[in-house]
Amino acid sequence: MVHTRNEPHSTTPSTTPATVRAFAASSPTSGFAATTIRRRAPLPNDVQIEILYCGICHSDLHQARNEWVNAMPTTYPCVPGHEIVGRVTRVGRDVKKHKEGDLVAVGCLVASCGTCPGCHDGQEQFCDGPATFTYNAPDVHLGGVTYGGYSESVVVDERFVLRVDKRLNPAAAAPLVCAGITTYSPLRHWNVRKGQKVGIVGLGGLGHMGVKFSHAFGARTVVITTSAHKAQDAQRLGADEVIVSKNAAEMQKHAGSFDFILDTVSAVHDLNALFQLLKKDGTLTIVGAPGEPVPVGVFDLIFRRRSFAGSLIGGIKETQEMLDFCAEHGIAADVEVLPVRQVNEAYERLVKGDVKYRFVLDMAELKSGAKR
Numbered sequence: 001m002v003h004t005r006n007e008p009h010s011t012t013p014s015t016t017p018a019t020v021r022a023f024a025a026s027s028p029t030s031g032f033a034a035t036t037i038r039r040r041a042p043l044p045n046d047v048q049i050e051i052l053y054c055g056i057c058h059s060d061l062h063q064a065r066n067e068w069v070n071a072m073p074t075t076y077p078c079v080p081g082h083e084i085v086g087r088v089t090r091v092g093r094d095v096k097k098h099k100e101g102d103l104v105a106v107g108c109l110v111a112s113c114g115t116c117p118g119c120h121d122g123q124e125q126f127c128d129g130p131a132t133f134t135y136n137a138p139d140v141h142l143g144g145v146t147y148g149g150y151s152e153s154v155v156v157d158e159r160f161v162l163r164v165d166k167r168l169n170p171a172a173a174a175p176l177v178c179a180g181i182t183t184y185s186p187l188r189h190w191n192v193r194k195g196q197k198v199g200i201v202g203l204g205g206l207g208h209m210g211v212k213f214s215h216a217f218g219a220r221t222v223v224i225t226t227s228a229h230k231a232q233d234a235q236r237l238g239a240d241e242v243i244v245s246k247n248a249a250e251m252q253k254h255a256g257s258f259d260f261i262l263d264t265v266s267a268v269h270d271l272n273a274l275f276q277l278l279k280k281d282g283t284l285t286i287v288g289a290p291g292e293p294v295p296v297g298v299f300d301l302i303f304r305r306r307s308f309a310g311s312l313i314g315g316i317k318e319t320q321e322m323l324d325f326c327a328e329h330g331i332a333a334d335v336e337v338l339p340v341r342q343v344n345e346a347y348e349r350l351v352k353g354d355v356k357y358r359f360v361l362d363m364a365e366l367k368s369g370a371k372r
Contacts (some may be wrong), residue, residue, distance in 0.1 A: 015041050017142060021366045022151035023343050024077035028066040031344045032150070037079060039155050040141045047098050047161045048090040049106065053337070054149035055083030055175040056346055056359040058205060058266050059289065063136055064347070067291050074136055081149025082108040082134040083360075085164060085174040095158045103170060105162040105323070106154060107177030108313050110134050110146060114159075123315040124160075150343065152366040162320050165327035172332035175205065175358040176323055178313065179333060183210035183262060184322040185314035186285045187217060190260050194218030199261035199277060200239070203230045205333075206264035206287060208357040211237045212331050214262075222254070224261070224274070233356070237334075245273065256280075256304070264288050275300035275308070283307040335360045 017038040024035045042048045060080035062068050084106040088098050098104060111132035112119050118126035125131060132138070135148030148154075164173050183206055192198055198219040200210040207223070214221040215238030222241045223234040231242040243250050251273060258277045266288040272295070274284055283306070301308060314322065326332060334357045338346055346359040 017041060018153075020152040022079045022147060023340055024079045024147075024150070025064040026077050028064070028074070031347075032064075034341075035077065037077075037147045037151060038142055039147075039153060042090055042092045042155050043157075044092040044094040045158050046092045046155050047088055047095060047104070047158050048153060048155050049084070049086040049104060049161070050089045050153050051084055051086040051149055051151060051363045053085045053171045053174045054081040054361045054363065055178065055333070055335070056081075056343070056350065056361065057083060057175075057178050058350065059178075060148075061347055061350055062266075062289070062291065068289075072136070075145045078136060078145075079147035079150050080135050081151070081361075082106070083174045083176075083178045083358075084134070084149035084154065085170045086154070088161075089153070091158070097158050098161055098163075103164040103166070105164050105173065105177045106134060106149070106156050106160065107162065107181065107319055108134055109316070110137075110156050110160050111140075121315075122317040125313045125315060150340065150361060152363065160316060162316070162323055164323065167327045167330075168323070169332055171337050171360045171362070172335050173323070173326070174360050175209070175333035175335065176326055177319060179205045179209045179358060180213075180326065181314040181319045181322050182206055182287050182311070183264065184213050184325070185318055186262060186287060186309075186311035187213050187260075188318070189311065190283055190285065192217050192219050192260055196220065196259040197222065197257055199224050199243075199258050199274075201225075201245075201261060201263040201274060202265040202288065203227075203234055203237075203357075204264065204353070205355075205358045208237055208334055210262050210264055211239050215239070216325075216329055216331060219260075222258070224277075245270075251277070258282055261285070262287065266290060268292055268294055271295075271308070272297040272300050275306055278304065278306045280304040281306070283309055285309045285311050287311050333358045333360075337362050339365050341365055 023032040066074040088102045112124040112127035113129035116128035223239040261284040263286040340361045
């Protein structure tokens with residue numbers, strides 16, 4: 001069902017940056033508060049989008065609290081959000097792919113160099129530039145850093161704006177452009193298919209999407225979790241079986257039997273126990289991002305020619321492919337929608353794991369200047 005509360009509107013072209021409402025963290029411990037930020041006036045190739053919904057990714061929490069200080073230090077004020085669904089309100093004169101009124105999405109990227117090998121291959125996430133992330137990246141237009149989707153609107157180059165099919169619920173579609181593509185891309189890259197046994201480690205925002213995609217691709221899908229109580233929900237999402245990783249006997253029973261394992265856990269955990277589950281030539285790909293180095297025992301890899309890999313979101317072409325696949329197969333994220341003023345409560349619950357399986361912020365209140 002397509003969200004229709006906000007109708008497109010035309011505005012007089014301007015080169016003056018606009019001031020829009022947003023929710024920002026001013027320090028690692030401050031929480032979020034209502035504020036205003038600047039957005040550039042649309043350039044000839046730009047699309048201006050009124051944000052309807054924005055998902056909360058676990059990486060938002062890491063960034064807002066500066067927990068990746070060694071790899072991706074946070075610049076404050078920080079406005080997170082890279083799971084954006086909204087409606088186009090204005091397009092630049094050279095825009096060809098989108099028009100006013102279209103339902104669209106913006107994921108983790110808003111720019112790339114366009115000339116390096118990664119960009120030429122349609123894998124802008126690996127841009128040598130490097131790519132410009134949707135928030136907390138250098139803003140070449142206004143200076144400072146980019147601001148994300150916990151805001152009223154955003155202006156993005158049309159190359160990084162994605163179509164959202166009318167068959168998708170807009171709120172449930174928002175997490176697809178991060179949690180969705182983060183799991184879809186490695187499953188596609190390593191050719192997960194019918195006849196294979198595939199493990200999904202963790203059943204959270206990423207993991208629940210991994211289960212849905214692996215099932216849709218025809219693989220025998222097994223959830224590997226520390227929480228026995230998640231078994232019923234895992235099966236509802238499409239899992240054929242559940243392994244409780246704390247149970248040594250269960251783990252041993254499945255040793256050497258997996259073709260592919262997708263690890264979605266962002267906390268430090270035992271990778272070596274997972275390596276032992278792989279067949280000869282099996283692959284474990286990690287998409288969770290622990291904040292600390294994780295010990296790896298190489299003997300579990302070299303004695304059965306197993307592979308350990310990583311994967312980062314996906315390129316724009318593949319993300320559009322994923323969105324279209326979801327529309328065709330009725331796949332979307334399981335979400336709990338909250339008004340944007342409850343963002344701090346959402347973060348507190350996220351830390352406790354109290355969400356099934358993705359929080360999505362409704363931006364409606366920003367139109368009336370909601371304060372918190």
